[in-house]
Amino acid sequence: MDPKMDSGMILDSDLNKKPFELRARLKPEQVLWIMDRLFICEMTWHTGHSLSQTLFTCMYLHYVPELTPELFLNTDDTSNDSLDQTSNDSLDQTSNDSLDQNAEAPIEFVILVLKAYVMGTVKCCQLVLDEMAKGNVYEEEDFATNKYGISIYEDFPESQAIKLLDDAETWLEQYGGPWIRLHGDEKSESIIHAIVSRLSLRKSFLLILMHMSQPRCLQYTQAQSQISIAMKLLNGSQSEISVNNTQDLGVEVEGAFDPLINRKLISQTPPRPIRLLSLQESIDEMLNMFKSLNSICEIIDYKSATSLTRFLTYHAAQQPTPCAFSRSLLQSTVCTENRILGKISIYQLVKDSVTELTNPPYIYFASKNEMDVLSNGARIDEAKYNVSKLIHTFVDSTMKPLTDYYRILCHNRSRQRRNMCKVLADWDLLQEESEHIDIELQSITKEEPLKTDEGQSYSFHLSSWVYHHKLMLMEEILFLGFELELYGNHEFVMIYWYLDYLLGVHYQHLERIHIHATDDRKFKKQKNFQSAPSSLSTVSLIISYQTFVMARQDICRGIHRIITALQKTGHFKPPQLEFDDESTRFWHRFKVYRTLGSPTMLTFQELKEMTQLDNISTLDLFNVSLRNFQSARTSIENLLSMKPSDTRMENCHAEFTKDLRAMLRVCIANIVNLLKIIDEFKSISEPNKNQDNDGESNKKGRKQQKQRQQKNRQQSLTISAAASTSSQSQSIAINKVVNFDFKYHPWFPVVTLK
Amino acid sequence: MVDTPKIQQLRSYLNLKAKITASDGRIFIGTFMCIDKYKNIILSQTEEFRSSEKRFVGLVMIPGKHLIKAEIEDLDLSPQYT
Numbered sequence: 001m002d003p004k005m006d007s008g009m010i011l012d013s014d015l016n017k018k019p020f021e022l023r024a025r026l027k028p029e030q031v032l033w034i035m036d037r038l039f040i041c042e043m044t045w046h047t048g049h050s051l052s053q054t055l056f057t058c059m060y061l062h063y064v065p066e067l068t069p070e071l072f073l074n075t076d077d078t079s080n081d082s083l084d085q086t087s088n089d090s091l092d093q094t095s096n097d098s099l100d101q102n103a104e105a106p107i108e109f110v111i112l113v114l115k116a117y118v119m120g121t122v123k124c125c126q127l128v129l130d131e132m133a134k135g136n137v138y139e140e141e142d143f144a145t146n147k148y149g150i151s152i153y154e155d156f157p158e159s160q161a162i163k164l165l166d167d168a169e170t171w172l173e174q175y176g177g178p179w180i181r182l183h184g185d186e187k188s189e190s191i192i193h194a195i196v197s198r199l200s201l202r203k204s205f206l207l208i209l210m211h212m213s214q215p216r217c218l219q220y221t222q223a224q225s226q227i228s229i230a231m232k233l234l235n236g237s238q239s240e241i242s243v244n245n246t247q248d249l250g251v252e253v254e255g256a257f258d259p260l261i262n263r264k265l266i267s268q269t270p271p272r273p274i275r276l277l278s279l280q281e282s283i284d285e286m287l288n289m290f291k292s293l294n295s296i297c298e299i300i301d302y303k304s305a306t307s308l309t310r311f312l313t314y315h316a317a318q319q320p321t322p323c324a325f326s327r328s329l330l331q332s333t334v335c336t337e338n339r340i341l342g343k344i345s346i347y348q349l350v351k352d353s354v355t356e357l358t359n360p361p362y363i364y365f366a367s368k369n370e371m372d373v374l375s376n377g378a379r380i381d382e383a384k385y386n387v388s389k390l391i392h393t394f395v396d397s398t399m400k401p402l403t404d405y406y407r408i409l410c411h412n413r414s415r416q417r418r419n420m421c422k423v424l425a426d427w428d429l430l431q432e433e434s435e436h437i438d439i440e441l442q443s444i445t446k447e448e449p450l451k452t453d454e455g456q457s458y459s460f461h462l463s464s465w466v467y468h469h470k471l472m473l474m475e476e477i478l479f480l481g482f483e484l485e486l487y488g489n490h491e492f493v494m495i496y497w498y499l500d501y502l503l504g505v506h507y508q509h510l511e512r513i514h515i516h517a518t519d520d521r522k523f524k525k526q527k528n529f530q531s532a533p534s535s536l537s538t539v540s541l542i543i544s545y546q547t548f549v550m551a552r553q554d555i556c557r558g559i560h561r562i563i564t565a566l567q568k569t570g571h572f573k574p575p576q577l578e579f580d581d582e583s584t585r586f587w588h589r590f591k592v593y594r595t596l597g598s599p600t601m602l603t604f605q606e607l608k609e610m611t612q613l614d615n616i617s618t619l620d621l622f623n624v625s626l627r628n629f630q631s632a633r634t635s636i637e638n639l640l641s642m643k644p645s646d647t648r649m650e651n652c653h654a655e656f657t658k659d660l661r662a663m664l665r666v667c668i669a670n671i672v673n674l675l676k677i678i679d680e681f682k683s684i685s686e687p688n689k690n691q692d693n694d695g696e697s698n699k700k701g702r703k704q705q706k707q708r709q710q711k712n713r714q715q716s717l718t719i720s721a722a723a724s725t726s727s728q729s730q731s732i733a734i735n736k737v738v739n740f741d742f743k744y745h746p747w748f749p750v751v752t753l754k
Numbered sequence: 755m756v757d758t759p760k761i762q763q764l765r766s767y768l769n770l771k772a773k774i775t776a777s778d779g780r781i782f783i784g785t786f787m788c789i790d791k792y793k794n795i796i797l798s799q800t801e802e803f804r805s806s807e808k809r810f811v812g813l814v815m816i817p818g819k820h821l822i823k824a825e826i827e828d829l830d831l832s833p834q835y836t
Contacts, residue, residue, distance in 0.1 A: 001777075001817075001820060008780060010778065264809070
C-alpha cells in the first residue's frame with residue numbers, strides 16, 4: 001500500500017505518535033512554541049498552501065471553545081491547590097506553590113494566553129478568507145481557501161477575540177509574568193517578552209484586518225497606525241520587545257500539531273509536498289505583507305490618476321511578489337462597486353486620466369454645474385449637452401478595460417502577462433470606438449485641424465489616450481516575457497527589435513499628443529473659463545513619458561544591435577534546431593498583435609532586412625550600440641532629476657527611482673562591456689597595434705597574450721586563411737561566449753563576453 | 755471482445771452495492787463501478803470503515819493485490835436496497 005495514494009492507511013508513524021492531550025498543563029515555553037508554530041503555519045498558508053496542511057494541523061485550533069477552567073476541573077491531580085484557584089477567577093500564585101521549581105504552570109497559560117492567541121489567529125484567518133472569497137485572485141493558484149467543512153468559529157465576534165487578547169495581556173502582566181520569574185531561570189525575562197510581543201502582534205494584526213475590511217476604505221488611517229506598531233513588534237531593534245529578538249525560546253509540545261490531519265479531511269486533490277517556513281522566513285513574509293498593506297493605505301491619498309496607475313504597475317513588479325492577500329485587498333481598495341479608492345467615481349478617474357495626458361478642451365469633462373457657471377446662468381445649449389452625452393458613452397466603454405487593467409496588475413506575474421494578452425483586443429476595440437467619438441466631438445466643437453508638415457492633424461484627445469494605454473500594454477507584454485523567462489537567447493534580437501519599433505511608435509504618438517496638448521488656440525478659447533486645468537502639468541508628464549520611452553527604446557536598440565554585431569563576429573551563434581523555423585516562431589511570438597488595428601504589424605521579412613545589416617561593419621555596429629546606451633543613460637539621468645509631481649509619480653516615486661537606477665546600471669554595465677569588446681575587437685583586427693599596448697594592465701595583458709597565443713596556433717594551423725583579418729577575428733570567438741545577465745533589471749540584460 | 759459467462763456474471767454486478775475487505779482490515783462499501791484483470795476495483799460513493807470508525811471517501815480504486823474479499827448485494831435477498 002502506498003501512503004501517498006491511500007489516506008486511510010495506518011502508518012508506522014501513526015502508531016508511535018504521541019497522542020494529543022488537550023488537558024496538558026503547558027509550561028510558558030511550551031505555549032510559546034505552539035504560538036510560534038501556529039504563526040509559521042499561518043504564514044505558510046499565506047504563501048499558498050492548503051489550510052489542511054498548515055493551520056488545521058494545530059490540534060488546539062479544533063478545540064478552542066473547550067479551553068475553559070472546567071476542562072481542568074476533573075483532572076486527577078490533587079497535588080496542587082490550583083483547583084481552588086481556578087474556581088476563583090482571580091489568581092494569586094505567588095504565595096503557595098512558590099519555591100517549587102517543578103510546580104505546575106497555572107492553567108491560564110492554556111485557557112487564557114494560548115486560547116486568546118489561537119482564537120486571534122483563527123479570526124485573522126477568517127478575515128483573510130472573507131477577503132479571498134471575493135474572488136479577486138485565482139483560487140488554488142495563489143491561495144487555498146478550502147476549509148474542508150471545518151468550523152473556524154465564524155460566530156465568534158472579532159471584538160471578543162480582541163478582548164480575550166487584552167485579558168491575556170493583563171493577566172500575564174499581573175500574574176503570569178511574576179510566576180515565570182519565580183519559577184524560571186535566567187531566560188524568564190526573555191520568555192515573558194516573547195509571549196507579550198506575540199500577543200500584542202496578534203492583536204495588532206487582527207486590528208489591521210478588522211480596520212481594512214471596513215467598507216469604502218474608511219478606517220485605513222487606523223489600520224496604518226496599527227501596521228507601524230505591528231512592524232515594530234515583528235522586527236524591532238535589539239533593545240525592543242519584539243518577535244525577532246525572542247526566537248528559539250520555545251519548547252516543543254509533542255502531539256500539539258498533527259501534520260497528517262489532512263488524511264482525515266476530504267479533498268479532491270492529493271496533498272502537495274509542503275515545507276513549513278522557518279520562523280525568520282515567516283517574520284519576513286509578514287513584514288512583506290505589512291509593507292504591501294501599508295502602501296495600500298497610502299494610495300488612499302489620491303494624487304492623480306496617472307500616479308495611481310503607475311503605483312499599480314510598480315506594485316505589480318515588486319520582487320518578491322506581494323502576497324495573494326494583499327493583492328486581493330489592493331483590488332478591493334482600488335475598485336469596489338464602481339468606486340475607486342472608496343471615494344472617486346470612475347467618471348472622475350477617466351476624466352483625470354485623460355486630462356492629465358491629453359489636456360482636452362475644458363468643455364469635454366465640464367460638469368453640469370460648472371457649465372452653468374461658465375455660461376453665466378444661460379441655458380445649456382444643445383452642443384454642450386451632446387458633448388457631455390458623448391463623453392459619458394466614452395466613459396462607460398472605458399470603465400471595463402480600465403478597471404480590468406487595474407485588476408490584472410494585482411495578479412501574479414505570469415497571470416498578468418496572460419491576461420494582458422487577453423484584454424489587448426478590448427483596448428483595440430475601445431480605440432476604434434473612441435475615434436468615432438472623437439470625430440463627432442470634432443464636428444460639435446468645430447475643431448480646426450492643426451496644420452503640420454504632413455497635412456491636417458486633428459487632436460483625437462480620447463483615442464490618443466486609449467492608444468497610449470494600448471501601446472503600454474503591448475510593450476509590457478513583450479517585456480514581461482523576459483522577466484518570466486519565456487524567450488530563448490536566440491530570440492532576443494527579434495523581441496528587442498520589435499520593442500524598438502513599438503517604443504518608436506509610442507514616442508511618435510506622444511509627440512503628437514504633445515503638439516495638440518500645447519495647441520495655443522485652445523487656450524484662447526479657454527481663457528474665459530475660470531479654473532481651467534493648466535496644461536503645464538500635462539506637458540511635463542508627456543515630456544517625462546517621452547524621455548522614459550526614449551530611454552527604453554535606446555536600451556532595446558543597443559541590445560539588439562550588440563547581439564547582431566556579436567552574431568557577425570561569430571561570438572553568438574543561434575542554435576541549429578531541426579524543428580525550428582524562425583518565421584513560424586516570429587508569427588507565434590507576435591500573434592496577439594496581428595488582429596490589432598494599429599500599430600501596423602511588422603513582418604518577418606522586415607525583421608530579416610532590418611537586422612541583417614550586411615553593409616555596416618561590425619565595429620560601426622558596436623559604436624552605434626554604444627551611442628544608444630550613452631543616450632539612454634542621459635535620458636535616465638534627466639528623468640532622475642525630475643520632480644515627482646512632474647512625472648506624476650507621487651505615490652510611487654521610490655519605486656520609480658529604483659527602476660530608473662536599475663536601468664542606469666544596465667546602461668553603464670553595457671557601456672563598460674562594449675568598450676572592452678570594441679577594444680578587443682580593434683586589437684584583433686589590427687594585430688600590429690596591439691603589440692604596443694602590452695603594458696596597459698596586467699589582466700588585460702594576460703588576456704591579450706592568451707589571445708595571441710591562440711591566434712598563433714590558429715595561424716600555424718591554417719596559414720593561408722590566417723592572412724585575412726576576418727578569419728582572425730573569428731578565431732577568437734572559439735573560447736568566448738556571449739552571456740546575458742539580467743542581474744540589474746529583469747527586462748534588460750547586461751551583455752558580456754565570457 | 756471475449757464474452758465468457760464469468761464476464762457476463764461480473765457485468766451483472768455493475769452498479770450494485772459492493773462490500774470490499776482490504777488486506778489491512780478496512781472495509782469499503784460503495785457502488786461497484788469497474789473491475790479489471792488484476793482485480794483492481796473501482797467503487798463510487800464509498801464509505802470506509804475501520805472497526806467503528808467511519809468516513810466518506812467517495813470514488814476510490816482498490817488495488818487488486820490488497821483485496822481480501824469482495825461481496826455484492828443480492829437483489830433477491832436484500833429488498834431494502836431496491
